[in-house]
Amino acid sequence: MRKFTLKPKIYLAFFERFPGYIAVLDERGNILATNKTWQESALTRGLIARADCIGYNYFKLLEGVSEEEKPQAKEIKEGLEKVLRGDLSYFRKPYAFYEPDGSLKKYLLTFFPLPVKPKLFVIYHEEILSVDVPSEKSSSEGRSPQSPLKEEKGTSLHINELTSLDKIVLPFLELLQDKLPSELEHLRRKTLEEIKKLKEDRMRKLHPLANLSTKEAQVALMVKEGHSSEEICKLLNLSKDAVNFYRKKIREKFGLKGKRISLKKFLNQIL
Numbered sequence: 001m002r003k004f005t006l007k008p009k010i011y012l013a014f015f016e017r018f019p020g021y022i023a024v025l026d027e028r029g030n031i032l033a034t035n036k037t038w039q040e041s042a043l044t045r046g047l048i049a050r051a052d053c054i055g056y057n058y059f060k061l062l063e064g065v066s067e068e069e070k071p072q073a074k075e076i077k078e079g080l081e082k083v084l085r086g087d088l089s090y091f092r093k094p095y096a097f098y099e100p101d102g103s104l105k106k107y108l109l110t111f112f113p114l115p116v117k118p119k120l121f122v123i124y125h126e127e128i129l130s131v132d133v134p135s136e137k138s139s140s141e142g143r144s145p146q147s148p149l150k151e152e153k154g155t156s157l158h159i160n161e162l163t164s165l166d167k168i169v170l171p172f173l174e175l176l177q178d179k180l181p182s183e184l185e186h187l188r189r190k191t192l193e194e195i196k197k198l199k200e201d202r203m204r205k206l207h208p209l210a211n212l213s214t215k216e217a218q219v220a221l222m223v224k225e226g227h228s229s230e231e232i233c234k235l236l237n238l239s240k241d242a243v244n245f246y247r248k249k250i251r252e253k254f255g256l257k258g259k260r261i262s263l264k265k266f267l268n269q270i271l
Helices: 008-017 036-044 058-063 067-085 159-175 182-206 214-224 229-236 240-253 263-270
Strands: 021-026 031-034 091-098 104-114 120-128
Touching (some): 067 120, 214 229, 214 240, 214 263
Antiparallel strands (some): 091 104, 104 120
16 A cells, blocks of 8 residues: 655645644744634734734734733743743643624634744644633733734724725726826826835835735744744745845845845844
């Protein structure tokens, strides 16, 4: 009987389509990857800077809860830290969360390490039908497991603004190409450029990595944490040429092309 071996693509498909909310974290609590279930839920809750949450720190998210929510958030944070230190092989915690529509949903949080180097950890939120949790409106995190995020102070961008840009204004301007008199074409191009720049600027205010692709954001986060190119290749299953390409694209998008500035130092300044 021929032995069946799961290929990386099958593992990836399993991760992406698993019906629970899964995130991969590094040993500092930075989110390196999330599955489709996590991302789709984040989008429905208005998380537009990075629906995949790459670059966010899970521990900082727990610290951002309200005063009444802090006791349980602290308990979760302490449990995760014990796993990071190796004091626990895994950590589990049931909790309840109020959805935006007011309905109470119950989840079980599980956190455990992966047998790889550098160290990686998985956090998994599973919705459950029945669990013994406090009945008051406070929860262990105070936010949804998919996007326990607050909009940063000083930003007022609402999801509808970017939705209108992406779904209405930009496609309309692109459709006008080759249909305008030559004297108006320059105006169309200028307007298109200004709107795209406006979108990029506002997205960047919400999160520094918002304008990077998924792979670029993952590489950027690992460069920030001091991982070597060899470690990045191994963890992200990339060739050295691919890592160098993504590093180059990251520098270009942050305006560092041709400048003698350490990418690691720059990323630590903005993240």
